[in-house]
Amino acid sequence: MSKNLKRNLVAxxxxxxxxxxxxxxxxxxxxxxxxxSFQDSKTGExxxxxxxxxxxxxxxxKNILYTLYVCLMTVAIAIVVAYLLALxxxxxxxKIAKTIGTLYLVPRFVPAMCAVYAMITIIRDxxxxxxxxxxxxxxxxxxLMYHANGMIMMNLxxxxxxxxxxxxxxxxxxxxxxxxGARDVGASKFKVFTSMILPLSIKDVVVAATFVFMSxxxxxxxxxxxxxxxxxxxxxxxxxxFNKYLAYNRSAALSVIMFLICSVSAGVYIYTxxxxxEWEK
Amino acid sequence: xxxxxxxxxxxxxxxxxxLTGCGGKAGDSGNSGDAGSGGKKAVxxxxxxxxxxxxxxxxxxxxxxxxxxxxxxxxxxLQFMLSGTGAQTLADxxxxxxxxxxxxxxxxxxxxxxxxxxxxxxxxxxEQFVKLxxxxxxxxxxxxxxxxxxxxxxxxxxxxxxxxxxDSAKVPTPPATMDELVAWMKAxxxxxxxxxxxxxxxxxSFARSSVYNFLxxxxxxxxxxxxxxxxxxxFNFLKEIHPYIYSSGGSVVYPNxxxxxxxxxNQGEIDMCPxxxxxxxxxxxxxxxxxSIKITQIDPALTGSLQSLVIPTFGSNxxxxxxxxxxxxxxxxxxxxxxxMAAIPLIDASSMDxxxxxxxxxxxxxxxxxxxxxxxxxxxxxxWDSEIATIG
Numbered sequence: 001m002s003k004n005l006k007r008n009l010v011a012x013x014x015x016x017x018x019x020x021x022x023x024x025x026x027x028x029x030x031x032x033x034x035x036x037s038f039q040d041s042k043t044g045e046x047x048x049x050x051x052x053x054x055x056x057x058x059x060x061x062k063n064i065l066y067t068l069y070v071c072l073m074t075v076a077i078a079i080v081v082a083y084l085l086a087l088x089x090x091x092x093x094x095k096i097a098k099t100i101g102t103l104y105l106v107p108r109f110v111p112a113m114c115a116v117y118a119m120i121t122i123i124r125d126x127x128x129x130x131x132x133x134x135x136x137x138x139x140x141x142x143x144l145m146y147h148a149n150g151m152i153m154m155n156l157x158x159x160x161x162x163x164x165x166x167x168x169x170x171x172x173x174x175x176x177x178x179x180x181g182a183r184d185v186g187a188s189k190f191k192v193f194t195s196m197i198l199p200l201s202i203k204d205v206v207v208a209a210t211f212v213f214m215s216x217x218x219x220x221x222x223x224x225x226x227x228x229x230x231x232x233x234x235x236x237x238x239x240x241x242f243n244k245y246l247a248y249n250r251s252a253a254l255s256v257i258m259f260l261i262c263s264v265s266a267g268v269y270i271y272t273x274x275x276x277x278e279w280e281k
Numbered sequence: 282x283x284x285x286x287x288x289x290x291x292x293x294x295x296x297x298x299x300l301t302g303c304g305g306k307a308g309d310s311g312n313s314g315d316a317g318s319g320g321k322k323a324v325x326x327x328x329x330x331x332x333x334x335x336x337x338x339x340x341x342x343x344x345x346x347x348x349x350x351x352x353x354x355x356x357x358x359l360q361f362m363l364s365g366t367g368a369q370t371l372a373d374x375x376x377x378x379x380x381x382x383x384x385x386x387x388x389x390x391x392x393x394x395x396x397x398x399x400x401x402x403x404x405x406x407x408e409q410f411v412k413l414x415x416x417x418x419x420x421x422x423x424x425x426x427x428x429x430x431x432x433x434x435x436x437x438x439x440x441x442x443x444x445x446x447x448d449s450a451k452v453p454t455p456p457a458t459m460d461e462l463v464a465w466m467k468a469x470x471x472x473x474x475x476x477x478x479x480x481x482x483x484x485x486s487f488a489r490s491s492v493y494n495f496l497x498x499x500x501x502x503x504x505x506x507x508x509x510x511x512x513x514x515x516f517n518f519l520k521e522i523h524p525y526i527y528s529s530g531g532s533v534v535y536p537n538x539x540x541x542x543x544x545x546x547n548q549g550e551i552d553m554c555p556x557x558x559x560x561x562x563x564x565x566x567x568x569x570x571x572x573s574i575k576i577t578q579i580d581p582a583l584t585g586s587l588q589s590l591v592i593p594t595f596g597s598n599x600x601x602x603x604x605x606x607x608x609x610x611x612x613x614x615x616x617x618x619x620x621x622m623a624a625i626p627l628i629d630a631s632s633m634d635x636x637x638x639x640x641x642x643x644x645x646x647x648x649x650x651x652x653x654x655x656x657x658x659x660x661x662x663x664x665w666d667s668e669i670a671t672i673g
Contacts, residue, residue: 059671125529126548143530229477229535229670244479245663 030259037252050253059230064257066231070148071216074155075209081156082163083205087197089164090171107161116225119154120145146228154222159215163208170204171197203272210269214262234258324355324601328392329362329371337621338392344617345608355601360387372397376404378595388593390602395586395651399430399502407431411592417603420610424627428589429502429651435589438609439624440649442578442585443486446546446561447553450573455553458580459494465553466525472552474527474535474542477670479662481539486584487555488665489652491518494581501584504655512664519669527551532673547571555583558644559623566623566637576640584652588624 040047054060089101107115122128123144133140144150174197182192223233232240234254242251328338342359346352362371369377371391378386393401401409412433415421426437445462447455456462466473476484492515493501500508526533527545536542542554543561547570556576564570590609592602608614616633618624623638630642654661 057667059667062671124548124550126550141529145529146534146536147530147532149530224537228532230666230673231671240479240662240666244666245659 033252033255036249037256039249041247041249050250051257053250054254054257060237062231063234063237066148067217067234068261070151070155070233071213073148073152074159074216075213077152078156078159078163078212079205079209082160082167082208085160085164086167086171089168090174104161104164107157108165112158112221115157116154116222119150119157120226123150123153145226150226151222151233154226155216155219158222159212163212166208166211167201167204170201174200206272207269210265213265217262218258321598321601322354322356323387324357324598324605325360325387325389325596326357326392326605327360327362327371327375327388327390329397330364330394332363333622335359335361335363337618340617340621341609341614344613345605349608349611349613351604351608355598355604357601357605370397372400372404375401375593379405379409379593384595385597386593386595387597389596389598390605391591391593393435393589393591395428395430395589396653398428398435398589398591399653402431407434409594410434411594411599411602413592414603417600418607418610420607420628423629424610426587426627426649428587431591435591436606436610437587437589437627438606439615439618439627440585440587441557441559441623441625442644442649443483443555443583444558444561444576444578444644445553445583446543446556446574446576448546448549448571448573449575450571451549451552455575455577456579457577459491462553462579463522466522469552470525471528473525474545474551474554476539476542476554477535477537478665479658480537480541483539483542483554483556483560484535485658486652488519488669489654489658489661490581490583490650491515491522492661493652494518501650501652501654504653504657506657508654509657509660512661516664516668519665520672523669523672535670543570546574558585558625558641562623562638562640576644578644582645582650584650585625586651587649 037050038046038048040049054064085100085104089097089104110118120127123142124130125141125143125145127142129142130140142150144153178196179192182196187195218235218238219233220235220239223236224239227233227236234257238251238254238258241247241254326338326342328334338359338361342357345355345357364370372393375388375391378388407430410431413436418436421436424437426440428435428437445455449455452465456465462473475487478484478488489501492512495514495518496508496511500511523533526535527550528534529550536545539556539560542551543556543564545551546554546556558576561570561574561576565572565574590602590606592599592606596602610628612628612633615626615628615630616635619626619630619633619635619638619641623641625641625644626633635642
């Protein structure tokens with residue numbers, strides 16, 4: 001046996017367990033789900049009904065649009081806030097910046113369930129804010145519970161630290177010397193930002209955005225505890241189809257729809273990565 | 282050498298196979314006990330449910346074996362099946378034993394929920410249970426609650442039901458009928474809520490009762506698809522009360538889970554909601570919710586269920602089973618069940634210590650309204666989700 005072949009075999013042997021696990025637990029169920037989503041629940045024959053249901057039933061169509069709205073709003077706000085935070089942490093050297101730099105990751109260590117309940121006790125119509133308001137004679141009803149805004153707020157709690165972490169890492173990779181060089185030849189702060197910092201960090205911003213988007217499309221805990229009865233996030237709609245209506249074929253179709261929504265963002269992610277490789281050449 | 286080892290291993294395997302083959306049959310009369318006073322001493326009690334049910338049964342069995350009037354005469358052992366863990370449910374096991382024509386098994390006495398009882402009656406028929414001799418259960422004389430199925434063949438011993446939970450500080454006189462409740466809702470918009478059906482039994486009960494109040498009583502225990510066509514009037518009723526349900530941020534909200542509405546009630550965001558009697562009372566007793574929260578039943582009642590004991594004819598200790606049945610209706614046993622699970626006692630509670638659970642005495646247990654619409658519940662929830670939840 002040649003040395004090369006041996007080395008190849010060892011390499012494949014090392015990859016094989018991981019490969020098999022992924023095939024068995026990820027690829028195989030996905031294939032099954034896709035097949036099931038095109039089958040009639042009673043006869044098992046080919047049908048598109050499971051898909052048309054989600055795009056023709058008004059309540060279901062609303063669920064899809066609602067999910068997109070919540071996710072896109074979360075992404076937009078989280079990225080803007082996280083970017084500003086990351087810029088501050090990168091370029092301001094003060095005690096406050098240092099403290100924020102250590103504290104901003106704390107939400108990542110709070111279990112999701114605890115965080116959601118904590119938020120509920122504060123923002124619900126009879127929550128902390130309402131009670132403080134009552135002391136001063138104002139009956140403050142935020143109306144955030146059971147509505148999109150409350151959920152977006154909760155998502156921001158989870159996603160801003162995450163996005164900021166990624167973007168900070170990107171900004172950290174920009175050497176001070178470039179910026180100092182640009183300043184030396186007379187570039188304004190704004191010019192430095194638009195033509196150096198932004199282009200150099202945009203890739204991390206896009207990557208953070210795709211991750212935030214994907215993690216929110218299928219979220220369950222937050223919408224289950226804070227969402228209203230209708231419209232619903234797709235995670236809850238899927239739970240309903242599967243657990244409440246026992247409509248397994250429709251559940252499969254909805255899973256595929258969610259998968260496709262996520263793959264748009266996954267596509268953006270891959271495109272950005274490839275583009276950078278091109279630029280690096 | 283190698284061959285000898287192989288022979289040894291093989292014979293060991295075969296021996297093990299033989300032993301498991303003989304001993305594996307559940308329900309065989311394994312434990313004969315001693316026949317001291319002419320009757321058999323050992324009694325096997327079969328029950329199923331979640332872990333809190335196991336705890337209460339362990340307490341009851343140990344009390345029966347050591348403190349009751351039957352101590353020393355009978356020795357009950359508990360055979361508990363944690364729900365959702367066995368491949369076969371207790372009801373399936375009983376049906377199988379009966380259909381296989383087994384006799385003299387150790388299914389001496391069995392605890393069954395209303396659902397399991399109706400399932401068994403339809404599978405094997407009520408004659409597979411001993412027709413109860415009331416002279417052997419003297420404590421049952423004061424029990425008014427009757428099971429609607431297999432009435433003479435089972436002995437109800439505790440119940441629970443969905444009731445109307447309300448904040449007595451804000452509602453001094455709660456509604457007594459559904460009509461009064463609706464009038465109250467209209468007079469106090471936004472102060473009532475029920476949880477999304479499919480996320481908890483209280484919301485299920487309220488929504489289904491509301492719809493089935495317009496249908497003949499028999500429909501409520503039927504899974505015949507013909508009733509789906511008659512839901513319209515009930516759903517119109519649910520649409521009619523929709524604007525008066527709790528709202529937040531400008532739109533009506535149905536919280537998820539029984540606890541969702543109970544939290545709103547406890548926080549003072551609503552004054553009334555349907556919920557489980559045992560859930561409300563045990564949380565009040567432990568201080569999780571306010572003391573001012575009380576319970577009441579409306580007419581027509583929200584639905585509940587009775588838990589019953591049966592003695593299979595293919596068991597082996599009928600007298601012991603009767604003794605345990607009688608014990609379960611003794612004040613001591615009933616008090617234990619009230620204290621540990623806020624169960625509704627079925628005997629006269631005046632001789633019992635009901636501290637903290639006084640509300641249970643006010644509930645009329647003679648008229649438990651049962652519901653079992655089987656597979657129709659999925660269509661029901663789907664229709665509710667698409668017609669009621671989406672009104673906004």
